[in-house]
Amino acid sequence: MKFEPHDQFEQRQKKLEAIQALGFEAFPREFRWTHTAADIVREYGNMAAPELDAAKPGVSLAGRIVSYRLMGKAGFAHLQGAGKRVQVYVKKDVVGDRGFQLFQLLDLGDHIGIRGHLFRTKTGELSVWVEELFFLSKALLPLPEKWHGLADVELRYRMRYLDLISTEKSRQVFETRARIVRELRKFFEARGYIEVETPMMHPIAGGATARPFVTHHNTLDINLFLRIAPELYLKRLTVGGFDRVFEINRNFRNEGISTQHNPEFTMLEFYEAYSNYRDLMDLNEQLFAQVAQAIAGSTKVKYGDVELDFGKMERLSMREAIVKYWPEGAGTPPTVQELAAPGGAQRATERYNQWAKANHAEYAAAKGNLADGEWTGLLFETIAEDKLVQPTILYDFPTEISPLSKQKPEDPALTERFEIYVAGMEIANGFSELNDPAEQERRFLAQIARGGDEVPKQLDVDYIRALAHGMPPTAGEGIGIDRLTMLLTDSHSIRDVILFPQLRPEGKPEEGQAGQAAGKA
RNA sequence: AGGGGCGUAGCUCAGUGGUAGAGCAGCGGCCUUUUAAGCCGAAGGUCGUGGGUUCGAUCCCCACCGCCCCUACCA
16 A cells, blocks of 8 residues: 555554554444534534533534644644534643543544533634543545645546545535435425336437447346436336336436536436326426425526526427527528428528628538438527526427427427426426337337437337337426536536546556557547 | 646645745644644655757647546537
8 A cells, every 4th residue: 555645644654553552443443422513513503601611511522633733732623524513622631641642643634533521712612622532543644735625626526535525515515416316306206206227238228319338248248238318118117007207317328528428427217107298397397496496495596607597497499499599690580480391490500500600600510411300400509509598498399309209299390399408508308208109110210220329220129019018198308417416506517516527547548447458549 | 539728745836948935734842722823943846748959948849648628429
């Protein structure tokens, strides 16, 4: 074992030996505490010095030493637990020679337990008058600098444990994330949903358009894909009679990494039989308002320099959004009817691109030959997506880009699908589920014919067969938990809401990496 | 993948074409109500890596490695 900084590591090992020489165990097994730091602050935070002196409330407390001031024959330290800290005061003539020798051998980062009573110091800080000290664990490596903490973002991600100790804001983000997940479970359980877990390893990576990770099962000798979505399994469950199901778990997509993308990310997916996409839109308005209220205490949430209002959601069809956010100066906006006409979306996009070229605006670059619906999707993403800052339900997606959604009865070019956008990010995606097995097969085959590595190579016959056994009319949706957490914690990088975000492995690339056999690209 | 930025002590950061600095942490000493404790003393560095220019490079140039941001793919 050899870690930087060697000198401090060795120094602390010597101290640990000295602590053992005093008769303390190096790695004790337990400490029976009576109060947490939070308990002490909550119960005695407002008690004045004379009251404390009269009552001398007894406490046993454990925690990590995060500040340490030794002054000859007495000293102070702060013990931190679960983000809260309490000062302790250690006096040689109270704790005795052995106890004080132990105190002198402590370092920032060590865990100790103390028994004593509460009092206030001259300067008024609520503190524990230590009567007995218990050694609990040595930090052989030092903590980050006590005032600035850990500022290097790379170190914060790689050594998250240090970030959690020294950056209170970071702790809170992950506590909030846990509360968000709890609220979501409460919301769905209150509506009669049951939570399930479906496979993460799929023989066919379906349910979304994305490049999958491939792995291999030795005994079966088959390749498997880490799931890109749980969708097709959850819908098998609605066939099976689970009329209201949800799953909160990871998806894996072998694509770019950015402030909004991590290769593994957490989705809530839920399916509700006998409902359609309009029902889900209504449900979402309640859901987002309720979660925001529970987490932020208001439906209005500060995100950067804007205030997001989850109390109401604008609803726009995709074509309406294109018309609404058509840039000024790019000529007359197309009408919804023009966009709906054959070739209309392409003509509008070309018109937009002429303007974009001349004005150095974002260009709508089409890859290959696009169908009408793909043009519509492309144009929307180019001119409107990042304008959708306030929570917006965008609905009626083209059929060509929605292979799992049910078509609108009055217009088969469109599906009953919506997405929720907030702060320019896609947060949710839901639709009336396509449950016609023949139509589903036709769409899958069309996808496969089109090709590309974001699309399965083979038909998911098992899924079609499940549909053929009869799936009730169902609406389903996925919500990105990481992005939702970003919104509710004012975080602007997905890495700040994922405990251990994906980074390049440390050290030399050729050493011991899993994918070495693949060689250089 | 393309563009921009960053990389100096364990941590947070200064700095200069002439052999490297502070604060915190650590070490020795003093200090029994401090709180970014204080005071005295000593220590700590292949200035990301490898080339090049130069009498001389941490600094200038090139390549590579890593991280961050933007763009592209995507949720």
